Amino acid sequence: MFDIRYHALSLAAVLIALVVGLLLGVAIGDANLVSSAEKGVSSSLRKDITAAQRANTKLRRQLAVRRRYEDQIYPTLVSGQLPRRRIGLVFLGASSDRLVALVRAALVETGADLRQVVVVREPPDLNGLSSAAAGTSYGQLARNPGLVRTLGQRVGSELVRGVRRARGRLLDRVKNVLFSSSDGSLDRLDAMVVVRDHPPLPSAGRGLSDQLDAGLLEGLTSTNVPVVGGELTSTNPSQVPWYRQQNLDSVDDLDDISGRLALVFALAGAHGAYGQKQTAEALLPRGANGLR
The missing domain is CATH 3.40.50 (Rossmann fold)
Known part of the structure; x- marks a missing residue:
């Protein structure tokens, strides 16, 4: 009876070791995948931020032009309206x-x-x-x-x-x-x-x-x-x-x-x-x- 239990425990220990090994391997592999994905996401975000900054600069210039236009056209639109x-x-x-x-x-x-x-x-x-x-x-x-x-x-x-x-x-x-x-x-x-x-x-x-x-x-x-x-x-x-x-x-x-x-x-x-x-x-x- 003791021998059977001993072998059963040994087999369980081996199985546990195998599972732990598999998990560690997957974790290491996943870490590499995650690291690679992070690099890709970071690169994409940097490109998006750069594009957004350029678009923002363009919009600011357009808004400044619009304000200058409004300031210049306003006197013409209201001139003499309330004499x-x-x-x-x-x-x-x-x-x-x-x-x-x-x-x-x-x-x-x-x-x-x-x-x-x-x-x-x-x-x-x-x-x-x-x-x-x-x-x-x-x-x-x-x-x-x-x-x-x-x-x-x-x-x-x-x-x-x-x-x-x-x-x-x-x-x-x-x-x-x-x-x-x-x-x-x-x-x-x-x-x-x-x-x-x-x-x-x-x-x-x-x-x-x-x-x-x-x-x-x-x-x-x-x-x-x-x-x-x-x-x-x-x-x-x-x-x-x-x-x-x-x-x-x-x-x-x-x-x-x-x-x-x-x-x-x-x-x-x-x-x-x-x-x-x-x-x-x-x-x-x-x-x-x-x-x-």
Whole structure:
């Protein structure tokens, strides 16, 4: 019995040795295959990277040429589109120096001038507005917040008509409280750009700001001058749906030259939602060359 077990164990040991030997051989062979495959893959990747770098360089050159072309053709496209037009810019909420610069850049060579930039304070200071409007019906704002929308309507209308022509000159009385900042003269305007960017607010403050904004837009549009809502391609959430609710034309890509071109056409009287986002109807107005 012992001898049989001994032979069985010996045979098992031999078989195990054979299996281990086979595995080692395969591993060594595989290592050589893997090494060869790695070299092939590495060589292929190097070629792909070189080709991609060349393509990238070519695309950068093409993009630079396109930008130079756009910069050179833009003044020709907008030249004289807005002769002697006085343009205003109103921020509902947070302001942006970049957007001010982009609007100014859009107006270059058009014949128009950015005459006024105001930033509406949000939420509105009802106590301060009541004091500033003392002696008028809006002196009751602190006790009757429902008046904030009609105040917005009145101020929106006066922003376009100018304080000199405005009846009662309410804007002249409340501007230092209503606006967190104001640059330029409050004279008559021929068109207005609106940018809405609300800061986080408690629900009560949000409701007052929404009512004020709606009233301002109603006042602006009641004057029958072009009023255009604008934003950047990076604006999130987009304000285009809100502009549409207020019956405003809009441009969603003022940081792109096509957006600045669309802004000029919209200020000249084109109607629509222009830009690159899903809410846009077109990149540019149809028949833009006929707007002059």
